[in-house]
Every structure is written in C-alpha cells, then in structure tokens.
Amino acid sequence: MHRVLANEQLSPNVYRLVVQAPRIAEIRRPGQFVIVHLGPGAERIPLTIADVDAAAGTISLVIQGIGKSTLDLVELVPGDVIDGIAGPLGRPTELPEHGHAVCVGGGVGTAVILPIAQALHARGVAVTSIIGGRSREWVILEDELKACGEVVTCTDDGSYGRPGFVTTALADELARGGVDEVFAVGPVPMMRAVVGLTGPAEVKTTVSLNPIMVDGTGMCGGCRVTVDGIVRYACVEGPEFDGLRVDFNELADRQSTYRPFEKAALEHREACKIGLRTGAPVDAPPVGAGAGARP
Amino acid sequence: MTLDPEAPLTPKVPLTPKERMALKRVAMPEQDATARSANFGEVNLGLTEQLAILEAERCLQCPKPYCIDGCPVRVNIPQFIRFLRDGDIKSAAQSLLSDNALPCVTGRVCPQEIQCEKVCLRAKTGQSVAIGHLERFVADWGQRHAAEIAGSPAVRTGKTVAIVGSGPAGLTAAGELAKLGHEVTVFEAFHAAGGVLIYGIPEFRLPKDIVAAEVDRLIAQGVTIEANAIIGTTYTLPELREKFDAVFIAVGAGLPVFMNVPGENLKGVYSANEYLTRVNLMGAWTEGADTPVLHGQRVVVVGGGNVAMDAVRTARRLGAASATIVYRRGREELPARAEEVHHAEQEGVEFEYLAAPTEVLGDESRWVTSVRCVRMALGEPDESGRRRPEPIEGSEFDIPCDMLVVAIGTRSNPLLTQTAPDLEVTKWGYIVTDESGMTSMPGVFAGGDIVRGAATVILAMGDGKRAAAAIDAYLRGELPALPSAEPAAVA
Numbered sequence: 180m181h182r183v184l185a186n187e188q189l190s191p192n193v194y195r196l197v198v199q200a201p202r203i204a205e206i207r208r209p210g211q212f213v214i215v216h217l218g219p220g221a222e223r224i225p226l227t228i229a230d231v232d233a234a235a236g237t238i239s240l241v242i243q244g245i246g247k248s249t250l251d252l253v254e255l256v257p258g259d260v261i262d263g264i265a266g267p268l269g270r271p272t273e274l275p276e277h278g279h280a281v282c283v284g285g286g287v288g289t290a291v292i293l294p295i296a297q298a299l300h301a302r303g304v305a306v307t308s309i310i311g312g313r314s315r316e317w318v319i320l321e322d323e324l325k326a327c328g329e330v331v332t333c334t335d336d337g338s339y340g341r342p343g344f345v346t347t348a349l350a351d352e353l354a355r356g357g358v359d360e361v362f363a364v365g366p367v368p369m370m371r372a373v374v375g376l377t378g379p380a381e382v383k384t385t386v387s388l389n390p391i392m393v394d395g396t397g398m399c400g401g402c403r404v405t406v407d408g409i410v411r412y413a414c415v416e417g418p419e420f421d422g423l424r425v426d427f428n429e430l431a432d433r434q435s436t437y438r439p440f441e442k443a444a445l446e447h448r449e450a451c452k453i454g455l456r457t458g459a460p461v462d463a464p465p466v467g468a469g470a471g472a473r474p
Numbered sequence: 475m476t477l478d479p480e481a482p483l484t485p486k487v488p489l490t491p492k493e494r495m496a497l498k499r500v501a502m503p504e505q506d507a508t509a510r511s512a513n514f515g516e517v518n519l520g521l522t523e524q525l526a527i528l529e530a531e532r533c534l535q536c537p538k539p540y541c542i543d544g545c546p547v548r549v550n551i552p553q554f555i556r557f558l559r560d561g562d563i564k565s566a567a568q569s570l571l572s573d574n575a576l577p578c579v580t581g582r583v584c585p586q587e588i589q590c591e592k593v594c595l596r597a598k599t600g601q602s603v604a605i606g607h608l609e610r611f612v613a614d615w616g617q618r619h620a621a622e623i624a625g626s627p628a629v630r631t632g633k634t635v636a637i638v639g640s641g642p643a644g645l646t647a648a649g650e651l652a653k654l655g656h657e658v659t660v661f662e663a664f665h666a667a668g669g670v671l672i673y674g675i676p677e678f679r680l681p682k683d684i685v686a687a688e689v690d691r692l693i694a695q696g697v698t699i700e701a702n703a704i705i706g707t708t709y710t711l712p713e714l715r716e717k718f719d720a721v722f723i724a725v726g727a728g729l730p731v732f733m734n735v736p737g738e739n740l741k742g743v744y745s746a747n748e749y750l751t752r753v754n755l756m757g758a759w760t761e762g763a764d765t766p767v768l769h770g771q772r773v774v775v776v777g778g779g780n781v782a783m784d785a786v787r788t789a790r791r792l793g794a795a796s797a798t799i800v801y802r803r804g805r806e807e808l809p810a811r812a813e814e815v816h817h818a819e820q821e822g823v824e825f826e827y828l829a830a831p832t833e834v835l836g837d838e839s840r841w842v843t844s845v846r847c848v849r850m851a852l853g854e855p856d857e858s859g860r861r862r863p864e865p866i867e868g869s870e871f872d873i874p875c876d877m878l879v880v881a882i883g884t885r886s887n888p889l890l891t892q893t894a895p896d897l898e899v900t901k902w903g904y905i906v907t908d909e910s911g912m913t914s915m916p917g918v919f920a921g922g923d924i925v926r927g928a929a930t931v932i933l934a935m936g937d938g939k940r941a942a943a944a945i946d947a948y949l950r951g952e953l954p955a956l957p958s959a960e961p962a963a964v965a
Contacts, residue, residue, distance in 0.1 A: 202708060202709075206708075214702075216702070220757060220762075220763060220764060221764050222756070222764040222765045223665070223756070223765070248764050251764075262665065263701060263702040264702060265664075265665070265702035265708070266704070266707065266708065267707055267708075268704070393751050393756070393765075394663070394664065394751065396663050396704055396728070396887065396889055397728065397729050397887050397888075398728040398729060398730070398747050398751070398887065399730070399745060399747050399748035399751055400729075400730040400732065400745040400747060400748055401744075401745075403732075403739060405739060410732070410739065415889060429739055432839075432840045433739065433741060435741070436741045436742075436768075437766045444766075447762075
C-alpha cells in the first residue's frame with residue numbers, strides 16, 4: 180500500500196504524484212521505472228520514477244492523464260492509496276563521466292529526462308536541456324531542469340520561449356558543436372526526428388522507450404523492440420537504448436495495438452461518470468488504456 | 475451393491491473383492507462442450523459425494539501401494555481414499571493436506587494418467603482408480619470446511635525463511651515450512667500470489683478463487699506474502715540471504731521463447747505468457763476489466779503443450795470462430811495432458827499436425843494476416859526419445875489468422891541470478907543445486923522450473939516439498955538423507 184502525499188497539476192493533462200515508496204526511493208537509479216497497480220481490476224501501468232526524496236521515502240510520478248487507467252491515477256488526492264508499486268525496473272541510465280550532454284524532452288517525456296539531467300549535473304557533466312510543448316501551459320518541469328543547467332524551452336505556437344520544435348533547437352545546439360551525448364525522450368516522431376539529426380552528426384544518442392508492458396520483468400514479451408536488428412525486451416534490457424539503432428516504425432506501430440480499446444474505455448469511463456451507463460457497448464471487448472502510458 | 479450412481483447409498487457393507495473389481499470407474503461430470511466453449515466456467519464439475527464414495531470403493535488398498543511412488547509429493551493415496559470410502563471425509567481431507575499443500579490445485583491440473591493412476595494396480599486389468607477426481611473431491615470439501623480441519627499452530631522455531639516466487643514450488647515449500655514452525659515470507663513480483671496458477675492456468679481449468687483460498691490457508695498458517703517485490707531489483711539475493719536464515723528460490727522459468735521467424739513483431743502476435751496473463755491475472759476475460767486483450771476471430775496457437783491448449787481454448791471462449799493448434803509433430807507426440815487435448819477437440823479446436831511456422835505475414839498496417847508453415851515429416855528419434863520433425867522442402871502453406879499465440883516454451887529469467895554472482899547457474903541460466911536442493915550459496919535452496927527447466931505444477935511442488943525438508947534440516951544443523959529426487963515409478 181502506497182499513500183499519495185501530493186498531487187500537483189503541471190500542464191492541462193499532466194500531474195505529479197508524490198507517493199510513499201521508501202524502498203524504491205532508497206535504491207532507484209536514474210532511468211528506472213516502476214509498475215503501478217492502483218487496485219483490483221486495474222491495469223499495470225509502467226511509469227518512470229521522475230524524482231525521489233530518499234529521506235522522506237517518497238517517489239514522484241509524472242503522469243499524463245490520457246486513457247482510462249491514467250485518468251484514474253491523476254484523479255487521486257492526498258490520502259488515497261495505490262495498492263501496488265513494483266520496482267525499480269529496467270536498467271539505470273549509463274551516465275557519461277564528463278563533457279556536455281544535451282537532454283531533449285518532448286511533452287511528458289520531459290519527466291523521464293529530469294532524473295537523467297539531475298544525475299548528469301551531480302557528476303559534473305554540463306547539461307543543456309531542450310524541452311517543449313504545444314504552448315506555454317504544456318511546458319513542464321522547467322524550474323527543476325534549470326537547477327541542472329541551461330534550459331532551452333520551445334513552444335510550437337511561440338507563446339513561450341523559442342518558437343518551434345525541440346528538434347530545431349537541437350539542430351542549432353549540434354551546429355554549435357561540443358555536444359558529447361544526447362538523451363532524448365518523448366513521442367516516437369520526436370525521438371525519430373532527434374536521431375535524424377544526431378545520426379549524421381555522429382553524436383551518441385540515448386532514447387528511453389515506452390512500449391506496451393504487462394509485468395515489467397521480462398515474462399510477457401509485449402515490450403519487444405527491435406534494436407540493431409535484434410529483438411530486445413525494453414523492460415529488462417532497456418528502457419534506454421542506442422537511439423540510432425532503434426526501429427521506431429515498429430515501436431510506434433506496436434504502441435497502437437490497443438488504440439480502439441483505449442477509445443472505448445475512455446467513452447465508457449465518461450459515460451459512467453455522468454451516470455449514463457448505456458454508453459458501454461455490450462459486445463465491446465474489455466477495455467483499457469494499455470499502450471504508451473509511461474512518460 | 476448397486477452400480478447406479480443416482481441410487482441412494484446402501485448401508486456400509488464391506489464389498490467382496492469380486493464386487494469391488496466389478497465396479498466401473500466413474501466419469502467426471504463435465505460442462506457441455508458447446509456451452510463451455512463460450513464461457514469461462516469450470517469444465518470439470520467435480521464428483522458428487524455419492525460418486526466419490528463409489529469410486530473410493532474401487533481402490534484395492536494395496537499393501538504395497540505403487541500409487542504413492544507415482545506421486546511427486548508422495549501423497550498417502552490409499553489412506554485418504556480409505557477414509558473417504560468409510561465416509562470420514564474430514565479425516566480424508568486432513569490426511570491429504572498433511573501430504574500435499576495444494577490439493578485443490580493438483581486435483582485439477584496434475585497429469586495423473588502418467589503418475590499415480592498409471593501405476594495403479596487396477597490399471598493393469600482395466601481402468602485405474604480415478605485418484606485425481608477423488609483428490610479434488612476431498613480437497614474441495616476441505617476448502618469448504620477449512621475451519622473444521624485446521625490443525626493446531628506449530629511451535630515457533632524462531633527461524634526465518636524467504637521464499638522467492640509464489641508459484642506451486644514456493645507455495646508448497648511455504649506450507650511445509652510453516653507447518654514446521656518456521657517464519658516464512660514469500661516474495662512475489664506480481665501484485666497477487668499464485669504464479670503460474672493465477673497468470674497461466676485459465677479460470678475454466680483452475681478457478682482463481684480456489685487458488686486464492688489455498689493462499690489464504692497458508693496466510694492463516696502464518697505465512698507472509700510480500701507482493702510487488704522483485705528479487706533482483708527490489709531486493710537482491712545476497713540481501714535476502716543476510717536478512718533470513720535460509721532462502722528458497724522458486725521463480726520458475728518465466729521468459730517466453732519466440733520462434734525467431736520474420737514477422738513475429740507484427741500486431742496480433744502474442745507470447746502465450748502475455749496472452750494468458752492479460753486474460754487470467756489481469757482479468758481481461760471479464761467485462762469491464764481495465765486491461766485489454768485482443769479478441770481474435772481466427773486464432774492460431776503454435777505449440778503442443780498444456781500452455782498451448784490453455785491459450786487455444788481461451789481464444790475459443792473469447793469468441794474465436796476458428797482456433798487452431800499448429801504443432802510440428804503428430805497427435806501421439808503432443809506433450810499436453812490427454813484430458814486437455816480431448817477437451818480442446820470437444821470444444822471445436824482444430825489441429826494442424828506436422829507443421830511448423832516459417833514466417834508471420836501481415837497487411838499494410840502491420841496486423842497479422844496469416845502464418846506461413848512448412849510441412850514436417852517425422853524422422854529418427856532425438857535425445858528426448860521423440861521422433862525428430864524435419865521440414866519437407868517446398869511444402870509451404872499459409873493459414874489465415876488475425877491473432878497468433880506463440881506457446882513453444884519458456885526459459886530462465888536472469889533478473890534474479892544476475893544480481894547474485896555467487897550463485898552457480900548452467901549455461902541456460904538454470905540454477906545448479908545439489909541433491910538436497912541447496913545451491914552454490916550456503917543456505918540458499920532452489921527448486922521448480924528454475925532448476926529443472928519448464929515442467930509441471932506437480933513436479934515443482936515435489937521440489938518445494940523436498941526443499942522444505944532440506945531447509946528444515948539445514949536450520950536444525952543437519953541435512954538427513956532425502957527421498958530420491960524423482961518419483962521412481964514415473965516414466
């Protein structure tokens with residue numbers, strides 16, 4: 180049982196939950212994630228550990244409420260409990276010893292970038308974070324990243340910071356030279372665009388992937404991704420991989436497996452909330468959010 | 475003595491041997507095949523008390539009972555059957571439970587036909603005693619009367635044991651060790667205890683409330699279950715060894731094996747582990763479950779074991795108009811239990827024998843559309859003693875499907891072993907143990923699939939029982955002679 184201590188809204192649909200999980204807070208390393216199981220009947224949701232307070236025994240989970248299961252999580256209030264949090268899972272980030280790293284975060288992927296940027300900064304690596312969102316209200320964790328180094332904030336509509344995509348800012352950064360490594364986490368098109376720049380520039384690029392998972396320990400194989408032509412399990416062999424070698428087309432494709440279910444689940448959830456149970460189609464398959472829940 | 479199962483029981487008059495031998499084996503009442511292939515209710519309905527006592531009369535009470543040697547956990551079969559025959563079901567249940575920590579489970583999923591029932595004396599001249607059916611009857615009665623048959627709590631030894639994994643090996647060891655007064659904590663990676671009993675074996679073969687009740691009985695005996703704890707990440711094995719007086723590793727062989735053919739990452743291709751976990755553990759077969767699962771209309775399951783049968787029968791129940799097993803050998807070679815194959819056939823599952831997939835084909839949106847197979851012929855026997863399947867050149871053919879489940883086996887998970895450098899493993903990642911079940915780390919024991927490779931529930935339970943005896947001996951500073959590692963009579 181894990182008590183929710185705080186829930187703060189970071190953007191129109193992104194929330195930061197601070198949850199009691201002393202053991203995980205004590206031992207987790209940057210890049211690792213947990214599987215959250217809210218209670219009986221709930222999905223198991225993989226979520227990156229965005230931050231920890233080992234002394235307080237808490238972890239922070241940054242969650243985008245987009246599907247039925249993630250909405251159930253972001254609507255928790257302080258005092259509520261989460262039945263199970265399993266982890267820490269996945270391999271920790273392989274951190275360079277020195278040099279200059281650029282951390283690129285797209286949308287809720289910024290929450291995955293944060294612990295990496297913090298760890299890099301702590302060991303003396305110069306960090307430039309490039310983060311972005313559709314508009315100002317969608318930019319998250321800017322202050323936290325500023326504590327780790329320079330932050331370039333981009334908005335698609337130019338309402339805040341630099342107008343345009345994070346990749347444009349990254350291209351400028353690469354052109355300036357002196358970038359030893361890039362960490363990029365965000366939607367698949369963003370990560371694909373990043374390696375489209377860093378590949379030709381021959382800059383080492385690490386990406387964190389969010390395929391569909393059930394157990395997070397290697398037993399289901401649902402999270403299989405192709406890296407350098409070899410099938411890997413993101414849960415135990417990742418979630419971070421050499422971005423230049425990842426088959427992003429396959430990843431994006433596999434992430435879409437349960438899209439129709441997600442839509443039905445969401446409609447059902449809304450119908451339940453406003454007391455219209457008729458919204459649940461009798462012949463519809465059991466439904467849930469499934470894919471891509473992990474930021 | 476009447477042979478009519480519907481007739482009222484006659485007063486207890488000892489049967490003559492001739493009358494006993496004349497009794498025919500009772501049949502397990504089953505849910506109708508057409509009805510059940512569309513629901514998740516249990517297929518086998520269980521014997522009535524009347525049928526059970528009638529069947530118990532068939533047991534010859536052999537002075538030298540082979541059936542006990544045929545049982546991997548050495549249940550005193552004639553004893554519990556004798557109590558049952560005499561109408562003392564409570565004593566029958568207590569007797570059974572003293573030998574077998576999970577009798578409701580084994581009474582449902584054991585391959586009795588190659589174990590106790592195979593060596594039953596009555597099998598020589600006809601049909602064996604239906605030992606499995608009787609076990610289930612007595613065990614279920616015991617579960618319904620748990621309070622009545624609960625033993626007195628054991629005297630605490632003050633010793634602590636960590637068990638890694640709550641599958642059949644781990645739960646059996648937990649039960650045995652708790653009975654001996656040790657303080658047992660079971661670590662489970664999932665959010666619920668049971669391992670393969672809850673994520674793998676479907677509801678229609680092993681209802682989950684039955685497993686939950688078995689787990690509850692262990693908890694009532696003082697066993698602690700720590701869910702969501704992954705040994706290898708949440709805690710390392712050396713950490714556990716430090717905190718507990720002994721450790722038993724029973725993590726199973728959890729990693730799915732894929733076919734390694736092109737197209738295996740298309741949408742609609744599942745490992746059996748993923749498919750069954752979604753349906754069973756995550757409850758995707760129930761309406762309103764949060765976890766989704768694909769409902770294939772034309773489903774192909776690759777493999778011929780119990781897991782393949784579970785997957786293909788699940789697919790039928792989730793609405794598949796066609797559900798086909800693709801197996802590279804023939805019907806005779808199927809490794810699945812005879813009953814599962816028989817039930818699958820009754821439920822309209824099709825079998826494509828002597829065929830092996832070479833490629834998975836998909837459409838432009840990368841959903842699976844068919845599986846390309848090559849025809850196989852059986853050659854000379856291989857090391858397993860089964861005839862080796864060999865592809866027939868140019869015999870490729872396609873089976874259309876919108877969902878494909880790969881059920882060709884599992885292998886060891888390195889998650890635990892990679893954080894324990896002192897733990898000796900084979901080149902396949904299985905843990906090496908001595909005859910007592912102890913690993914290369916003193917005080918750390920292992921059993922079940924993580925030692926022997928993928929096998930059955932009952933063999934894992936046998937390992938758990940033997941390991942518990944060895945752990946108890948270890949904790950008392952002695953390791954006595956142990957029963958042989960394999961039941962002698964099992965082929």
